[in-house]
Amino acid sequence: MKFRVNSEDFNKHKDIVIGNVTKWSDKAVCRTIGVDSFYHIEENKLKQVAQQYCVSCPVQNQCLYTALIIKEDHGVWGGFTPRQRRALLKKLRVRALQKGYDFTIWNNKLASFIYKNTQIQKATEILSS
Numbered sequence: 422m423k424f425r426v427n428s429e430d431f432n433k434h435k436d437i438v439i440g441n442v443t444k445w446s447d448k449a450v451c452r453t454i455g456v457d458s459f460y461h462i463e464e465n466k467l468k469q470v471a472q473q474y475c476v477s478c479p480v481q482n483q484c485l486y487t488a489l490i491i492k493e494d495h496g497v498w499g500g501f502t503p504r505q506r507r508a509l510l511k512k513l514r515v516r517a518l519q520k521g522y523d524f525t526i527w528n529n530k531l532a533s534f535i536y537k538n539t540q541i542q543k544a545t546e547i548l549s550s
């Protein structure tokens with residue numbers, strides 16, 4: 422499941438998020454590791470990679486948030502596999518709807534909701550709930 426938002430405001434936000442990658446990626450634990458390691462097809466291998474590298478990465482929050490905003494379907498981002506990110510988004514969508522936010526309408530409240538709930542500790546809690 423992806424965000425279905427495709428408004429001008431959302432696209433502007435996405436551009437900012439993409440631009441920010443150059444700022445945080447210098448601190449990424451994976452910056453010296455071949456990108457292929459993060460794009461194994463098997464879920465279990467992806468989870469091993471996440472355990473090995475992402476848990477100690479200082480930019481894990483930014484990485485997960487970026488993956489969700491750019492609608493990245495592949496690879497480990499922020500320590501979350503594609504399957505986990507899809508599950509997280511489903512749960513976030515339900516929680517957002519309960520709060521009266523619609524995933525199809527991008528605004529500051531939804532942006533703030535997504536940002537808060539994709540901080541790693543919170544996202545992990547939500548995923549396991």
Ligand code: SF4
Pocket residue numbers: 449450451452459474475478479480481484485497498499500
């Ligand atoms: S969280 Fe993982 S995938 Fe993201 S930058 Fe850090 S090590 Fe790389």
